[in-house]
Amino acid sequence: MAEQVTRKPYLRELPRTLWFLRHPRYVRYMAREFSCFFIGAYTLMLVLGLKRLAEGPEAYAGFLEALASPGAIVFHLFALAFSAYHSITWFRLTPKAMPVQLGENFLPDGVIAGAHYAGWALVSLVVLWLAGAF
Amino acid sequence: MSERRVELDVLRYNPETDRTPHFQRYSVTCREEWVVLDALNHVKETVDPTLAYRWSCHMAVCGSCGMMINGEPKLACKSFLRDYPGVIRVEPLAHFPVERDLVTVIDDFIAKLTRVKPYLIPKEAKPIEAGEYRQTPAQLKRYKQFTLCINCMLCYAACPEYGMIPKFMGPAAISLAHRWNQDSRDGGRAERQEEIAATEGVWECSFTGACSEVCPEHVDPAAALQRVKIKSTIDWYLAHTMPWLNK
Numbered sequence: 001m002a003e004q005v006t007r008k009p010y011l012r013e014l015p016r017t018l019w020f021l022r023h024p025r026y027v028r029y030m031a032r033e034f035s036c037f038f039i040g041a042y043t044l045m046l047v048l049g050l051k052r053l054a055e056g057p058e059a060y061a062g063f064l065e066a067l068a069s070p071g072a073i074v075f076h077l078f079a080l081a082f083s084a085y086h087s088i089t090w091f092r093l094t095p096k097a098m099p100v101q102l103g104e105n106f107l108p109d110g111v112i113a114g115a116h117y118a119g120w121a122l123v124s125l126v127v128l129w130l131a132g133a134f
Numbered sequence: 135m136s137e138r139r140v141e142l143d144v145l146r147y148n149p150e151t152d153r154t155p156h157f158q159r160y161s162v163t164c165r166e167e168w169v170v171l172d173a174l175n176h177v178k179e180t181v182d183p184t185l186a187y188r189w190s191c192h193m194a195v196c197g198s199c200g201m202m203i204n205g206e207p208k209l210a211c212k213s214f215l216r217d218y219p220g221v222i223r224v225e226p227l228a229h230f231p232v233e234r235d236l237v238t239v240i241d242d243f244i245a246k247l248t249r250v251k252p253y254l255i256p257k258e259a260k261p262i263e264a265g266e267y268r269q270t271p272a273q274l275k276r277y278k279q280f281t282l283c284i285n286c287m288l289c290y291a292a293c294p295e296y297g298m299i300p301k302f303m304g305p306a307a308i309s310l311a312h313r314w315n316q317d318s319r320d321g322g323r324a325e326r327q328e329e330i331a332a333t334e335g336v337w338e339c340s341f342t343g344a345c346s347e348v349c350p351e352h353v354d355p356a357a358a359l360q361r362v363k364i365k366s367t368i369d370w371y372l373a374h375t376m377p378w379l380n381k
């Protein structure tokens with residue numbers, strides 16, 4: 001007769017908060033996710049600018065002045081760095097999400113990510129043109 | 135042939151006597167070209183026959199020797215000792231309950247795999263006399279990469295979502311569902327969508343991408359999951375804006 005087998009599976013505890021400190025790749029992932037806070041904050045700031053603009057020239061001038069303060073400049077530098085990180089990390093992932101198959105081959109990853117960079121550059125140029133930079 | 139004294143810190147757990155697992159240090163003389171699995175086999179043969187772990191092929195095709203090596207999900211038969219200069223920490227695959235020592239309980243994964251019906255559900259069943267289901271090389275290429283999965287579960291051990299939300303179908307099961315959905319001969323997508331387009335299916339994935347980083351067969355499960363998300367989103371919009379398409 002078969003011997004009695006004891007089963008008592010043990011589930012190892014995982015940290016619930018700060019779980020992402022377990023591995024550098026989780027930290028990189030959290031950095032990518034975290035970058036969206038800066039993008040969100042920047043968007044809110046733009047909406048606030050629109051509101052000031054609607055309130056008249058004086059309010060808008062005050063807004064522009066506030067933008068020139070050291071704090072606002074530091075915020076802009078952070079927002080720029082994080083949105084660049086956000087865009088670059090996501091663009092690098094685009095070939096995974098949207099492969100293009102031509103016959104028996106797939107377009108190289110660089111072409112798909114590159115197309116996103118090209119789109120980014122184009123949109124930026126349009127924005128600069130609308131802003132009267134040229 | 136050069137030899138080296140290798141120190142292994144192995145997580146031990148005996149359900150009959152232990153309340154919690156603990157590390158045990160083994161020191162064995164190994165050849166430089168060995169893999170971690172060879173070192174474990176050497177321990178079992180010469181030092182401690184009670185050490186439990188799974189393996190079969192010793193060539194990275196059976197998928198049974200997955201374990202955490204220095205905190206990283208790895209196939210023990212594909213992890214060369216020369217890449218681990220110091221003490222080597224060996225633990226059972228993360229996120230799975232420990233049955234004994236390095237052996238985990240994998241019932242959850244097997245159940246999920248079964249649920250996604252990872253086999254051909256022919257679009258149109260035909261009698262054997264009618265011949266084989268044919269496919270062009272381009273049609274094969276469409277899903278080939280996802281056929282390479284060896285069910286080793288390293289991706290589950292790497293996935294932080296699966297660690298926190300065990301109901302998540304997880305990388306390999308969804309990738310295999312995607313593999314069959316992409317197959318030109320298959321007609322089972324609607325059945326599989328029930329499982330994978332659900333909250334606990336692909337929408338639990340936050341695209342950490344850890345699965346693809348650890349996959350020993352370069353299946354790139356993260357890619358499959360993102361494609362399933364896009365296709366499921368398109369389905370949703372089509373169903374809500376053009377209901378007549380759904381007959």
Ligand code: SF4
Nearest residue numbers: 283284286287289349
């Ligand atoms: S997708 Fe890769 S890591 Fe996951 S079970 Fe399959 S072979 Fe293993």
Ligand code: FES
Nearest residue numbers: 191192197199211
């Ligand atoms: S023993 Fe088969 S994959 Fe390692």
